Structures are given as structure tokens and as C-alpha cells.
Amino acid sequence: MDYTIYLSTIPENQLLRIEEAKELYRRAFDNQLYYAVRDPDELVKLIKHAWQWDKNAMPYYYDLLLWHDVYDENGKKEDKMSFTEFMKKYRDQLVDNTGKPLVEPVVFKNPDMDIYLWDKFADLKYPKxxxxxxxxxxxxxSDNNEKYLPCSDEQLEESIKYFNYALEGGYHCYEDLTARMLFQQGYHYKDKEFKKISKLTEYRKSLIPERLKLAIDYAEIMAEHSSIIGILRVTEAYLY
Structure with a gap:
């Protein structure tokens, strides 16, 4: 198995954005009812991106490989096109921008490779x-009363690191990030029912002033976008 992570051969301005890849997969393949091809042209586009190491397309191609087996095992339904049939009919359309036939990267041959790849992609700061x-x-x-238990500072710091990577890449994960900076449970709420909220005064013992200020700055951004949690935290900051 080749464990090399390759740069995409697709020009950067043509790579799929995170939501674009998700919507493309939704249009191309049905992984909920028939496990069959919805739109062959869209699926051609998705596979072209995945086979050329477009990182946002690759998870959906892995997902497709998983679900198409369900279809093949259950047999043909409602005259829907299976992935196997699709590949027989459309394989010659899987070419790069110069018309050269594409080859499926070897990483897709091993279904367990996605765990390795996603981990490495995260370390390379790909936001998704x-x-x-x-x-x-x-x-x-959580305990038997469904209350969140405190976790270690090490856990929280690792979580903060990767959420920051995601934030740098465009994910607006302010709510998740601020909770991990502020509270030892890493959540804005004390319970899974979301009825008991953690107060700003119940902050982590290891919280430093710089982190507190940053958390409030993020809360202000959230508040400006009508987040109830953001509004609450900014209010508390002024109150306390």
C-alpha cells in the first residue's frame, strides 16, 4: 500500500469546496434508499475529483464504495443504475483535462485507508x-445522571488545536471552540438535555486571560450572527 498523500492534479481554483462536494455527492448517488446512481454526469464529475486527490471529494467516494456493495448484494431495484453498471458504461469518461484516462488511486483499494488518510489530512490542516x-x-x-464529566486539559488542548485548524480553513466552529477553551467539560451545557448551562464564572482552572479574551471575542462574533449562546456569553462578560 502506498501511504503517500499526493497533491491534487486539479488546479486550485477548480477544486471542490466542502459544501460543493457534499451537494455533488447528494445529486450523484443515493445512499439512503436505493443505493444507486442518481445522476451519471454528476457522478463522473465526483469521481474525477476523487481520483485526482481532491481532498473534499475523497470521503464521498469512499462512502460510495461502501454503499454500492449494499445495492449489489440486494439486487437491482426499481430499474436504478448500480455503481457497477455505471462503471461499465461511463468508465471511458473518467479522464483528466487533457483527455488522459484516470487511474483510481491505490488508497481506495483498502477500505481501512480512510481512517489513516483522514487523520493525516487533519494534521495537514485540511479544514473538513x-x-x-x-x-x-x-x-x-457522561455519568448516570447524564451530566457531562470533566475531561483532561490535554484532551481539551488537542481539540482546541484542531478546531483552530478548521477555523483557519473557513469552518465557523466558534461555539465548539469557545466551550473547550472555557469549561472543563468542554461543553456550554452541564447535561445532555441542554437544560443546565455552564456559567462563565465556572471556567477551567487552567484558563489564562488571553484565552478568556479570545473566547469573548468569538462570542461577540457569534452574538452578531444571532447566536443565543454568543449573546449569553457576551452578556455574562459585561456582568462579571
Missing amino acids: FAFQKGWRFSPCE
């Missing part, structure tokens, strides 16, 4: 993957 990895380090444990 950094955001996902930030959640991986986020606290998720």
Missing part, C-alpha cells in the same frame, strides 16, 4: 478533516 478530528478529542462521557 481538522474539524472531524477536533470532535474526536472532544469530551463525550
